[in-house]
Amino acid sequence: xxxxxxxxxxxxxxxxxxxxxxxxxxxxxxxxxxxxxxxxxxxxxxxxxxxxxxxxxxxxxxxxxxxxxxxxxxxxxxxxxxxxxxxxxxxxxxxxxxxxxxxxxxxxxxxxxxxxxxxxxxxxxxxxxxxxxxxxxxxxxxxxxxxxxxxxxxxxxxxxxxxxxxxxxxxxxxxxxxxxxxxxxxxxxxxxxxxxxxxxxxxxxxxxxxxxxxxxxxxxxxxxxxxxxxxxxxxx
Amino acid sequence: xxxxxxxxxxxxxxxxxxxxxxxxxxxxxxxxxxxxxxxxxxxxxxxxxxxxxxxxxxxxxxxxxxxxxxxxxxxxxxxxxxxxxxxxxxxxxxxxxxxxxxxxxxxxxxxxxxxxxxxxxxxxxxxxxxxxxxxxxxxxxxxxxxxxxxxxxxxxxxxxxxxxxxxxxxxxxxxxxxxxxxxxxxxxxxxxxxxxxxxxxxxxxxxxxxxxxxxxxxxxxxxxxxxxxxxxxxxx
Numbered sequence: 001x002x003x004x005x006x007x008x009x010x011x012x013x014x015x016x017x018x019x020x021x022x023x024x025x026x027x028x029x030x031x032x033x034x035x036x037x038x039x040x041x042x043x044x045x046x047x048x049x050x051x052x053x054x055x056x057x058x059x060x061x062x063x064x065x066x067x068x069x070x071x072x073x074x075x076x077x078x079x080x081x082x083x084x085x086x087x088x089x090x091x092x093x094x095x096x097x098x099x100x101x102x103x104x105x106x107x108x109x110x111x112x113x114x115x116x117x118x119x120x121x122x123x124x125x126x127x128x129x130x131x132x133x134x135x136x137x138x139x140x141x142x143x144x145x146x147x148x149x150x151x152x153x154x155x156x157x158x159x160x161x162x163x164x165x166x167x168x169x170x171x172x173x174x175x176x177x178x179x180x181x182x183x184x185x186x187x188x189x190x191x192x193x194x195x196x197x198x199x200x201x202x203x204x205x206x207x208x209x210x211x212x213x214x215x216x217x218x219x220x221x222x223x224x225x226x227x228x229x230x231x232x233x234x235x236x
Numbered sequence: 237x238x239x240x241x242x243x244x245x246x247x248x249x250x251x252x253x254x255x256x257x258x259x260x261x262x263x264x265x266x267x268x269x270x271x272x273x274x275x276x277x278x279x280x281x282x283x284x285x286x287x288x289x290x291x292x293x294x295x296x297x298x299x300x301x302x303x304x305x306x307x308x309x310x311x312x313x314x315x316x317x318x319x320x321x322x323x324x325x326x327x328x329x330x331x332x333x334x335x336x337x338x339x340x341x342x343x344x345x346x347x348x349x350x351x352x353x354x355x356x357x358x359x360x361x362x363x364x365x366x367x368x369x370x371x372x373x374x375x376x377x378x379x380x381x382x383x384x385x386x387x388x389x390x391x392x393x394x395x396x397x398x399x400x401x402x403x404x405x406x407x408x409x410x411x412x413x414x415x416x417x418x419x420x421x422x423x424x425x426x427x428x429x430x431x432x433x434x435x436x437x438x439x440x441x442x443x444x445x446x447x448x449x450x451x452x453x454x455x456x457x458x459x460x461x462x463x464x465x466x467x468x469x470x471x472x
Contacts, residue, residue: 072446096453098446136447169471171464207469209460210308210334211372217332217456224445224460228407233443235405 001039001049002030003134004061008044011066016053022127024059027052034059043130043141045069069139071100074159074179075226077219078103080110080186081117081147084125090219091125094142095132097223102129104147107194110186119146150194154201157181161203163195164218168205171225176232182206182222184215237275237285238266239370240297244280247302252289258363260295263288270295279366279377281305305375307336310395310415311462313455314339316346316422317353317383320361326455327361330378331368333459338365340383343430346422355382386430390437393417397439399431400454404441407461412468418442418458420451 004023019027034055040048040063048066052059079090081104094102102125104117117125126144133141159179162171174180183190183203190198199205208221227233240259255263270291276284276299284302288295315326317340330338338361340353353361362380369377395415398407410416419426419439426434435441444457463469 093453096445096447096449097457135450138447167471170467170469207471209332210463210468211332211374213332214371217329220453220456221333221460224457225464227446228461228464231406232446233406235403235443 001037002027002032003039003041003137005130005134006040006042006046006061008042009046011040011042011046011048011063013048013063013066015063017050017061017063019059019061027059039137040066041133041137041139043133045071045139047139071140072098073177073230074101075099075223076101076103076158076181077184077223078105078153078157078181079184079219080105080107080190080215082110082113082186082215083115084117084121085115086214086216087117088125088128089216091129091142091144092132093216093220094223095129095138096136097220097227098138098140099142099223100140101143101145103145103153105153105183105186106147106149107186108191109188113187117147122146151197154197157201157203161201162206162222163198163203164208164213164222165195165205166207166212168207171206171208171229172204174226174229176230178230180226182219182226184218184222186215237273238263238268239275239277239373241366241370242276242278242282242297244278245282247276247278247282247284247299249299249302251299253286253297253299255295255297263295275373276302277369277373277375279369281307281375283375307376308334309413309466310337311335311459312337312339312394312417313420313459314341314389314393314417315420315455316341316343316426316451318346318349318422318451319351320353320357321351322450322452323353324361324364325452327365327378327380328368329452329456330459331365331374332372333456333463334374334376335378335459336376337379337381339381339389341389341419341422342383342385343422344427345424349423353383358382387433390433393437393439397437398442398458399434399439400444400449400458401431401441402443402448404443407442407444407465408440410462410465412466414466416462418455418462420454420458422451
């Protein structure tokens with residue numbers, strides 16, 4: 001069944017919803033036809049099913065079933081706002097792996113990256129996360145904030161705090177629903193001063209692989225380690 | 237220090253080595269100069285340092301130090317030979333994460349993928365793994381085999397055997413250096429018959445994330461889970 005995104009909070013049985021142009025375009029490419037059954041996702045906990053009504057550019061979807069899922073436990077990936085193509089990979093994988101937020105961190109070394117993430121890219125990155133959500137059927141997409149300086153981010157960091165760091169130890173145990181924030185440096189890593197600020201803010205250096213990881217690999221590895229340490233990947 | 241690949245087994249102090257054209261090209265792009273110090277890797281356990289001698293298209297490297305590292309414990313990622321761009325990502329991440337071999341599996345559903353991995357792509361994929369090795373400084377690159385039918389691969393699978401499977405349980409414990417083989421289906425997954433053959437061959441279904449993972453994400457997640465379950469990411 002094809003998955004389609006709808007606006008957050010609009011999924012109510014019986015509702016007839018307009019489709020965003022991007023969604024209608026996907027359906028045209030797939031040669032969808034009126035009467036087709038669709039999976040519906042709003043990226044904010046709403047999951048449902050519906051039927052395509054109308055035709056061509058005037059397509060709408062009639063909601064036949066809807067439910068709300070509870071949000072997953074907080075997993076914030078705060079990642080150096082480096083190369084935006086590789087950052088887009090982080091957002092895509094964050095959606096697959098159930099991260100609840102991705103924060104692009106402005107750091108000393110991310111400022112040197114020519115293709116770095118800038119405020120104008122945030123909406124596009126958010127869309128990339130929602131597209132990934134359609135692939136994996138998740139109810140909640142990761143929130144995406146505008147790039148924020150590391151110093152402004154640190155006081156707001158919550159829950160268990162990990163710093164992806166080749167010099168760290170193994171990922172520590174976590175309680176099942178424990179909120180986690182993971183900081184990952186950009187290309188070239190955090191500077192020594194930034195690392196000191198992270199440690200002072202309670203971030204624990206955690207080693208996520210046997211070799212130096214690229215930042216997008218470290219973010220994925222961190223999300224996997226959080227799930228394993230929470231013990232929440234038991235058989236369903 | 238720039239890392240340069242040399243032919244396997246050639247790293248001996250005092251040796252003067254020719255550089256492959258691809259390596260010489262990288263050095264020209266980086267405007268390297270004679271006398272520059274280089275990190276040397278042979279992808280097969282050889283790690284060293286050297287000095288660039290000669291000039292331009294006649295560059296060679298004089299080896300000043302060399303050592304051999306023991307191979308990491310076997311970690312075989314056997315992955316459906318799907319879209320070759322995404323498969324190349326698997327090879328790159330396999331190098332970063334210390335996998336020892338990547339096997340492209342011919343499966344029923346990988347045969348339907350237009351841009352699937354074919355024998356002609358293997359050398360290019362191997363190079364991609366070696367390039368990644370330069371980024372992460374690893375001594376051993378992943379071996380890459382030609383695409384092999386699942387049925388031919390199964391009898392040769394060794395060590396602990398995991399099947400990446402959303403219906404499985406959490407990754408089980410492993411001994412520190414325990415060999416592991418992980419099977420990951422292509423786009424659309426393994427067929428029920430293939431899954432049955434994997435189970436009959438001793439593969440244990442293991443759930444690697446909270447949602448449906450793309451195959452390249454599942455391969456990365458599996459490698460991370462293996463390291464965590466082996467307990468080999470303690471502080472160095």
